[in-house]
Amino acid sequence: MRWWSLGNLVSNLGTWMQLTVQNLLVLHLTGSAAATGLSLSVQAAPGLLFGVVGGRAVDAWPRKWTAGVSQAALAMIAFSTALLFTFGLLSVPALLILAALTGLIATVDGPACALLGNDLVPREDVPSAIALGAVVHSVGRLAGTALAGVTVAFFGMGAAYVANGVSFLFVSAIVPFLKPIHVPKPGPESVRAPGDRPRRGSARSAASGSAREGLAFFAGRPRLVALAAIAGLGSTLGRNYGLTLAVLVTGPLGGGPGAFGVVSTMLAVGGILGALLAGRLRRPSVRTVAFTAAAGGALQIAAGLTPTLFVLALLVVPMALAESISDTATTAILQTDPPEHMRGRVLGVWNTVGTGWQLLGPPTLGLLLQCAGARGALVLGGVVIAGVIAAAGLAHDRRTARTARTVALPRVSTSP
Structure with missing residues (x-):
C-alpha cells in the first residue's frame, strides 16, 4: 500500500x-x-x-x-x-x-x-x-x-x-x-456449469445484459440513489468554488488574484484535513454523507454573507473539510456496499452520473451567478442544498418510524 x-x-x-x-x-x-x-x-x-x-x-x-x-x-x-x-x-x-x-x-x-x-x-x-x-x-x-x-x-x-x-x-x-x-472472485454471470455449451451470441448478450444489470442494481439500491441525488445538489449549486469564490473575492470583497490564491490554499488545507478525519470512519453511512453535505451548504450560506476576505479565508477551511469528508464517505460506500462482482459496474454508473452532473453544474451555476450575483448564488445554493437534505432526512426518519410501529403492532386473532 x-x-x-x-x-x-x-x-x-x-x-x-x-x-x-x-x-x-x-x-x-x-x-x-x-x-x-x-x-x-x-x-x-x-x-x-x-x-x-x-x-x-x-x-x-x-x-x-x-x-x-x-x-x-x-x-x-x-x-x-x-x-x-x-x-x-x-x-x-x-x-x-x-x-x-x-x-x-x-x-x-x-x-x-x-x-x-x-x-x-x-x-x-x-x-x-x-x-x-x-x-x-x-x-x-x-x-x-x-x-x-x-x-x-x-x-x-x-x-x-x-x-x-x-x-x-x-x-x-x-x-x-x-x-x-484478497483477489475478487468472478461474479455469478461468469459461472457456467461443466458441459454447458454457450448459445450463439450468448457472450454478446451476457456482456450487454451485465451492463444493464449494473444500471438496474444501482437504480434499485436506495443508498446509491440517495448518494447520486446529494452529489447532484452539490455539483449544480455548490462545490464549484473555483468559480463562485473567484467571483466573490474579485467582486464584492474587492480582492485580486493574490487574495484568491490565499483562499484557494485554505480550501486545499481544509480538503487535506477532511480526508485525514475521514480516515477515522470505520463504517461510513449515507447519513454521514448527508450530514456533512448539509453542513457544507450551511457554511456556503455563511461564506456568501461574509463581510471580509479574512473571515472568508477562515470559513473556507471547514467548508472544504465537510466536502472532503462527504466525498470520502461516498467513495467508501460506493466501493464497499455492492457485492464484489458488481463494484466495477457500480463505479461505472457513478462515473456516468458524476460526469453528467459535472457538465451540468458549471453552466447552471454560471447562470445563477449572472442572475443573483456571487453572494446570492452562494446563499441560494446553500439554502437549497441544506434544505432539501434536511427535508429528505426528516421524511426518511418518519417513514422508518412508521414502519417500525407497524411491525411492532400485535396481531389480533379473529378465531372464535
Whole structure:
C-alpha cells in the first residue's frame, strides 16, 4: 500500500501538471476560450457515454492487468501529445482526438485503480485507504499545479506532457509487484456449469445484459440513489468554488488574484484535513454523507454573507473539510456496499452520473451567478442544498418510524 500510495502521488503530480498546461496549450493553438472548454468537454464525454461499459470491463478483467495496461496506454497518449507539440504537428483536431482517447481509457482506468488499491488492505481498513488516496490527491493537486508553472517556464509546455507520461509509466511499473490481500472472485454471470455449451451470441448478450444489470442494481439500491441525488445538489449549486469564490473575492470583497490564491490554499488545507478525519470512519453511512453535505451548504450560506476576505479565508477551511469528508464517505460506500462482482459496474454508473452532473453544474451555476450575483448564488445554493437534505432526512426518519410501529403492532386473532 505504501508503494501504491507513492505511485498515486507521482501520478497525481503528473496529471495536475498536464491539466494545468492543457488549457494554456489550447489557448496557444487557437486563442479561443470556447475551444478550451470544448477540449475539456470532449475529454469528459466518454465518461458520460461509456462509463457503464468501462465498469463492466473492470468486473470482467483482472484488476492488476487492467490497471497496468491502462496506465501504460495513458502514458503513450501523453508522450504522443508531447512529440506532436515539439515538432509543430499538434493541431486542434489531433488534440481533441487525444483528449477523447484519454477520457475513454479513463473509464476503465479509474475504477480499476480504485478497486485495486482497496484489495491491498484488510476490508476494515478500506475507508482509511480511500481517505489516504484523497490526501494524496489533494497534495498532488497543490504540488502539481505549482510544478507546472516551473516546468513551463524552464522547459516549455511539452515537458509537462512528458512528465505526466513518466508518472503513468511509474505506476504501471509498480503494479506487477503489488500483492493484494484478497483477489475478487468472478461474479455469478461468469459461472457456467461443466458441459454447458454457450448459445450463439450468448457472450454478446451476457456482456450487454451485465451492463444493464449494473444500471438496474444501482437504480434499485436506495443508498446509491440517495448518494447520486446529494452529489447532484452539490455539483449544480455548490462545490464549484473555483468559480463562485473567484467571483466573490474579485467582486464584492474587492480582492485580486493574490487574495484568491490565499483562499484557494485554505480550501486545499481544509480538503487535506477532511480526508485525514475521514480516515477515522470505520463504517461510513449515507447519513454521514448527508450530514456533512448539509453542513457544507450551511457554511456556503455563511461564506456568501461574509463581510471580509479574512473571515472568508477562515470559513473556507471547514467548508472544504465537510466536502472532503462527504466525498470520502461516498467513495467508501460506493466501493464497499455492492457485492464484489458488481463494484466495477457500480463505479461505472457513478462515473456516468458524476460526469453528467459535472457538465451540468458549471453552466447552471454560471447562470445563477449572472442572475443573483456571487453572494446570492452562494446563499441560494446553500439554502437549497441544506434544505432539501434536511427535508429528505426528516421524511426518511418518519417513514422508518412508521414502519417500525407497524411491525411492532400485535396481531389480533379473529378465531372464535
